[in-house]
Amino acid sequence: AQSVTQLDSQVPVFEEAPVELRCNYSSSVSVYLFWYVQYPNQGLQLLLKYLSGSTLVESINGFEAEFNKSQTSFHLRKPSVHISDTAEYFCAVSGLNQGGKLIFGQGTELSVKP
């Protein structure tokens, strides 16, 4: 079985500051990793994913995450945040050959202040 821990429930930052949202996972099998973003009263949108290949993956809006197998982490980073990045962010893991089921972390609420 897999599990995901998002270490921060809330992260307040000022606009244009860098941010890191932390995610650690545990699994007895190889994993695929995802970050989703949820704006208020909306469904979740895929932000980026790691399936194989380069351990550094990027999204179209400036976020990036790095898969670190030795530390079982998949932290999300952005060098300069905007007000519009205010949302809840979910890390998720899926185990190889586990039917594609995603296990989600508890979420991190990112609040960007002017």
Place this chain on the structure above:
Amino acid sequence: SQTIHQWPATLVQPVGSPLSLECTVEGTSNPNLYWYRQAAGRGLQLLFYSVGIGQISSEVPQNLSASRPQDRQFILSSKKLLLSDSGFYLCAWSGTGVHVYGYTFGSGTRLTVV
């Protein structure tokens, strides 16, 4: 392109009343379908998933049930709602085979049981 529809967007129901939430997917065939519940501050909990018509797997025992009467239709039901059934319900689909990884979510249903 594939789309997922979920309705209603909001619902207020009295305790003891029945529930039916519907989710449909367009533009794909034989998707994997999922129902998640999101309670405030508690992340996403997988309730049910389905890999085909009439095939439902329940992840947690509860007051809810799910059905898949057609390939691209997934229904979440309850005979008698409890206060604890309140939450934000999300439907999602994923592909199969090599495309099973990563979900697309519907816009969600906010259920308040009063």
